[in-house]
Amino acid sequence: RAAIYFNKIQCFCFEEQTLLPGEQIDMPVFFYIDPEFETDPKMDGVNNIVLSYTFFKVKE
Numbered sequence: 001r002a003a004i005y006f007n008k009i010q011c012f013c014f015e016e017q018t019l020l021p022g023e024q025i026d027m028p029v030f031f032y033i034d035p036e037f038e039t040d041p042k043m044d045g046v047n048n049i050v051l052s053y054t055f056f057k058v059k060e
Helices: 035-039
Strands: 006-011 029-033
Touching: none
Parallel strands: none
Antiparallel strands: 006 029
């Protein structure tokens, strides 16, 4: 329900990422929640917003 108020400004997901075995990198996500979220009666009871990503192995 809250997705319309969640705005990604910068995300690792905007570009393809390749990781080598054992490689570690930072994958930042910059976002903001639109302030109108607080005044929307449809958001009553929404106390948490969860952002999740799933990484998949890709065959070359």
